[in-house]
Amino acid sequence: MARLTDFSDSEREHHLQKIRDLPDFGTTPFVAGPPLRQRRVAIVTTSGLHVHGDRPFQMGSADYRVIPGGTPADRLRMSHTSVNFDRSGFQEDVNVVFPLDRLREVAAQGGIGSISDFHYSFMGAAPIRSLEPNARKLAGLLKRDRVDAVLLTPV
């Protein structure tokens, strides 16, 4: 479904333009790390999720929101500013965007070591370069929390 060939001309051009606007990320870093069953996993989503009562995202927001691991689904809201993706799935089931229940199941089966106490949310329609300062700060926080596996999930 999310194949460029399935998009309308204007939608396809929008996404191709994003490729043209990408910064040069240089070389690709790669770290092997410990076995998956020992890793501590966090989710960093760009879906504009936040806990109800936290500040909603605005157009261009490049900051992030903290989602404590124990947040019930009924407390999650989505204030991503784009209207160009489906929200009905999230409205029905948070896990289609933010699979914390599935991650708990995998952890309970020993598939991963543990789950971080905190997860994080950005609003993915922010200008890509504006995200870097907060992304770097967040990387430091994740290290401090002993997280060694981060799921970067889009929407």
Place this chain on the structure above:
Amino acid sequence: MSLIREQTAAIRPPRALWVPFMLGRPFGAPGEPDFQRRVLRALLSLFERPSGPVLEDFREDAPPTDAPTEAFACPVSFAAAGAKDGDLAEAMRDEIAQLAPWYDLAVRRRGRTTVGISGLSLEDAANHAAAFLDGAARPDAMPGIPAGVALKRACDDLKAYYYEAAAAQPGNLSPRAIDNWFWRETAAAKVFLAIREICQHSKDESLRPLGLLGLVPRYVTDGSMTAQSGARPT
């Protein structure tokens, strides 16, 4: 995780799983825990790769959501198709009232709602949006918040209400069916389109972006919204 493969290939991250799902559903489908778990396990398995970069494709399509058209009867039609500008706000309020039992059912079934970004009641959100139609003085329902931000949040709440109500109706409507219904048949969509045009010419810098983005999807403004067969909410 990647939803648009070409972008991820250009970024060259150390590990990525491309999934062939619609935008907005990175783990495939709601209410499909087994499928979601397969996607998650495929994603997690990339951590065990000894070298990279890795860009792998998830080979399964999401479980289908399209309902058979004969499964849904349409006993009532909204009056939006014939509504003129002066009637639009009232037509939208009427729709909201008609959808209330379905929205309530959706909240009961799901135990949650995604309405609530604006902090306004739905009636106030509707009034806030409708106030832009006649070019009158802008309502200050959210003091200290720029007009464009407040309007966007009110409209997002309205749309979430319509979509949650529609999904609760019989017929197990697909996302595309709900999109087509909302944008083709509701007064709320006509209100959004009218507001979008007003924002394009606004002197308020916080409103002008809503004239381009943030209210109406590109597939509506570029005329590419696909035709959808029979099933639709009421």
